[in-house]
Amino acid sequence: MPHIDSWIPVAPGSDFTIYNLPYGAFAHKGGVRLGIAIGDRILDLYALGDAGLTEGVCDRALLMATSLNPLLAAGPAIWKKLRLHLAALLRGDDRGDASLRERNADGFFVEQRAATMVVPMEIGDYVDFYSSLEHATNLGKLFRPNSEPLLPNWRHMPIAYHGRTSTVVIDGTPILRPNGQRTPANSDGPVFGPSQRLDIELEVGFVTGPGNRFGEPIPIGRAREHIFGLVLVNDWSARDIQAWEYQPLGPFLGKSFATTISPWIVTLDALEPFRTNGPGQDPAPLQYLRGSDRSAYDIALAVDLSTEKMREAGVAPITISRTNFKELYWSMLQQLAHVTVNGTQIRPGDLYASGTISGSQPESMGSLIELTENATKPIHVPGGEVRGFLQDGDEITLRGWCEQGEFRIGFGTARGRITPAR
Amino acid sequence: MPHIDSWIPVAPGSDFTIYNLPYGAFAHKGGVRLGIAIGDRILDLYALGDAGLTEGVCDRALLMATSLNPLLAAGPAIWKKLRLHLAALLRGDDRGDASLRERNADGFFVEQRAATMVVPMEIGDYVDFYSSLEHATNLGKLFRPNSEPLLPNWRHMPIAYHGRTSTVVIDGTPILRPNGQRTPANSDGPVFGPSQRLDIELEVGFVTGPGNRFGEPIPIGRAREHIFGLVLVNDWSARDIQAWEYQPLGPFLGKSFATTISPWIVTLDALEPFRTNGPGQDPAPLQYLRGSDRSAYDIALAVDLSTEKMREAGVAPITISRTNFKELYWSMLQQLAHVTVNGTQIRPGDLYASGTISGSQPESMGSLIELTENATKPIHVPGGEVRGFLQDGDEITLRGWCEQGEFRIGFGTARGRITPAR
Numbered sequence: 094m095p096h097i098d099s100w101i102p103v104a105p106g107s108d109f110t111i112y113n114l115p116y117g118a119f120a121h122k123g124g125v126r127l128g129i130a131i132g133d134r135i136l137d138l139y140a141l142g143d144a145g146l147t148e149g150v151c152d153r154a155l156l157m158a159t160s161l162n163p164l165l166a167a168g169p170a171i172w173k174k175l176r177l178h179l180a181a182l183l184r185g186d187d188r189g190d191a192s193l194r195e196r197n198a199d200g201f202f203v204e205q206r207a208a209t210m211v212v213p214m215e216i217g218d219y220v221d222f223y224s225s226l227e228h229a230t231n232l233g234k235l236f237r238p239n240s241e242p243l244l245p246n247w248r249h250m251p252i253a254y255h256g257r258t259s260t261v262v263i264d265g266t267p268i269l270r271p272n273g274q275r276t277p278a279n280s281d282g283p284v285f286g287p288s289q290r291l292d293i294e295l296e297v298g299f300v301t302g303p304g305n306r307f308g309e310p311i312p313i314g315r316a317r318e319h320i321f322g323l324v325l326v327n328d329w330s331a332r333d334i335q336a337w338e339y340q341p342l343g344p345f346l347g348k349s350f351a352t353t354i355s356p357w358i359v360t361l362d363a364l365e366p367f368r369t370n371g372p373g374q375d376p377a378p379l380q381y382l383r384g385s386d387r388s389a390y391d392i393a394l395a396v397d398l399s400t401e402k403m404r405e406a407g408v409a410p411i412t413i414s415r416t417n418f419k420e421l422y423w424s425m426l427q428q429l430a431h432v433t434v435n436g437t438q439i440r441p442g443d444l445y446a447s448g449t450i451s452g453s454q455p456e457s458m459g460s461l462i463e464l465t466e467n468a469t470k471p472i473h474v475p476g477g478e479v480r481g482f483l484q485d486g487d488e489i490t491l492r493g494w495c496e497q498g499e500f501r502i503g504f505g506t507a508r509g510r511i512t513p514a515r
Numbered sequence: 516m517p518h519i520d521s522w523i524p525v526a527p528g529s530d531f532t533i534y535n536l537p538y539g540a541f542a543h544k545g546g547v548r549l550g551i552a553i554g555d556r557i558l559d560l561y562a563l564g565d566a567g568l569t570e571g572v573c574d575r576a577l578l579m580a581t582s583l584n585p586l587l588a589a590g591p592a593i594w595k596k597l598r599l600h601l602a603a604l605l606r607g608d609d610r611g612d613a614s615l616r617e618r619n620a621d622g623f624f625v626e627q628r629a630a631t632m633v634v635p636m637e638i639g640d641y642v643d644f645y646s647s648l649e650h651a652t653n654l655g656k657l658f659r660p661n662s663e664p665l666l667p668n669w670r671h672m673p674i675a676y677h678g679r680t681s682t683v684v685i686d687g688t689p690i691l692r693p694n695g696q697r698t699p700a701n702s703d704g705p706v707f708g709p710s711q712r713l714d715i716e717l718e719v720g721f722v723t724g725p726g727n728r729f730g731e732p733i734p735i736g737r738a739r740e741h742i743f744g745l746v747l748v749n750d751w752s753a754r755d756i757q758a759w760e761y762q763p764l765g766p767f768l769g770k771s772f773a774t775t776i777s778p779w780i781v782t783l784d785a786l787e788p789f790r791t792n793g794p795g796q797d798p799a800p801l802q803y804l805r806g807s808d809r810s811a812y813d814i815a816l817a818v819d820l821s822t823e824k825m826r827e828a829g830v831a832p833i834t835i836s837r838t839n840f841k842e843l844y845w846s847m848l849q850q851l852a853h854v855t856v857n858g859t860q861i862r863p864g865d866l867y868a869s870g871t872i873s874g875s876q877p878e879s880m881g882s883l884i885e886l887t888e889n890a891t892k893p894i895h896v897p898g899g900e901v902r903g904f905l906q907d908g909d910e911i912t913l914r915g916w917c918e919q920g921e922f923r924i925g926f927g928t929a930r931g932r933i934t935p936a937r
Contacts, residue, residue, distance in 0.1 A: 254764040255677040259860040271857035342676040343765025350857040435693035435772040438681040
């Protein structure tokens, strides 16, 4: 791939090269504006549209909106056209469009470090899958020790449940340790209090573009047209609350207190060079779930931990897990075909998370309950502390990126620090 | 209670007496307007606000909005003030406010039979509880025949899961029989096709008013202030899809294809005369769930069935179940205290459904799977047909009402007719 630079400086190793151009939203004078990340800056799409610099590309109302939903509804043809235009405005060689560069560019850019990012879409429905074979097997062993870990339905469909949309929060939002019912080992019945088994789940979620008509399933061959892009997702989980409440209707308060997403939606168009094959599936799925070859994405993922003591001592975060999104058993196309096969309506801005992404190696697990084998093999952190589950003051950072030589795009971070229970 | 009439005619047995004044929304020239049901008419709240007939009562923007959400956010003091004002405008004696009656009233009213009702609120999150002891016990026996029907957590918390908001539909919307995976008794693995066990669930749901701050639970003593009113809910369920998919994360596609609500939100203020005690609870719940005496509501409920053949023969629908909302084990106040105890945020317009309401008698079950004991004891309908689960063309109507002598308020209907699978 030929190397292209932007005239906006992009530091080596930046997630936000000109190949990326992910979409987000930031607070602006009491309102919200949409933007594109480039290097350390945000290109203000409101300003761009307002200045007439997208004329002939798309209705500028899409860019001057306070959420991405209108642009999500516009569909892939508009997305591609806009992407090409933005790349032309930002490329540094003489093959671009100089109209932005020739203006006083200062009015069009905001420093990322000075911006307060917000969740960029109105989320109609949030669905959380369970699509990692390794994670489903590991959790089955821990939650149902006396039976077969993988339930009989798992290899036939991408299992999922609906999560809470009101508590999907942006990178950096403090995570309040939840109170709830749990059943300590030496207790007669449930007790109430702060969760003692606060955990993370490393996930990647997709954000939908145009919806379907109510009653009309999206065939797997058309599913890609309904996916705009991806974000990192931390599905914070209170394992003790979850274990006591989850039968028979699934997770509820053990998950609903917070779900953190990264601020930038990396588009499928940007991820296209990293599209690859997922793992084989055995048995072959039913017909409506077939035809998703080369629908995995090679996205490296990492989980970093820092404790309060580490930060006080000036010690850098440690990486406690590394895995890859391409390991998932069920693809996003299969997930979307499955969700809509009963006629369910999806809408622009829905969030569909992958479920915890765990690899086959001990250091590639996407949750603490797996990494520490339910706190029986705690993680040793610098300074002599150990961690089974999260303590107050701990900060977790999810990272994700794609690389081929010098060509790199990334997701930024999905961070959250634990604050004490009320 | 003294008898009050409206100057708008109200037929004997009407659900929409002056004591009710429930809120809904109807299509109007390509847009949506809010309204109040009275007799066979709708009082157009947009027209009322536009004419200045609510000055000094509330910001007329609340009434001229296209969804109830702004009014829901306004809170109980505004709701009560508006209710008193609307009652004064509509009462027929000389103790009312003649300002509406003196105008050309025709411009302020729409005939209900000419109106297309729509879901009146934007639903941020939809939660479905499982709060009937009889239903949970009956379903446990059917879904887990080899173990204790009631799971150990059930008597300690109101069990619930998140449902799909995009497919909450209004009274009268056709219900498409869903396709999905099921495992017939004589089959090796799952097969794909139309559900063969399409069922109903008779429920009542509450719609929230003002939200809480993220992280701050709603104590049970304040829960009532966050509840605006109630609707009938039919949580359509494909039992064969549900049985195969629901472990370990709960119901998903077996429920997400459609949920029907009645068009009128009956307010807690209107229901106040029917507030009563629910059943006793044993064991006593944990502290955060205590203090909900007299928080049940005496609402008679009925399920009517008509088949295509019955309609062709001019035969009236038959009532297949009668029960009462007051039978629920867990109260709405307990449900809301539980949902938010981990800091979860609720927002105006959320929908919290009760779960299937089943009484202790065979004819008081709120689902066909219970009424027919999983189709082993089918219902005999006029004309010689039998029904285990629903056939194409069947129409189900939920009804709900409260009565004390001549004093009556009701919910209207939540109807749906089954159309064949795609």
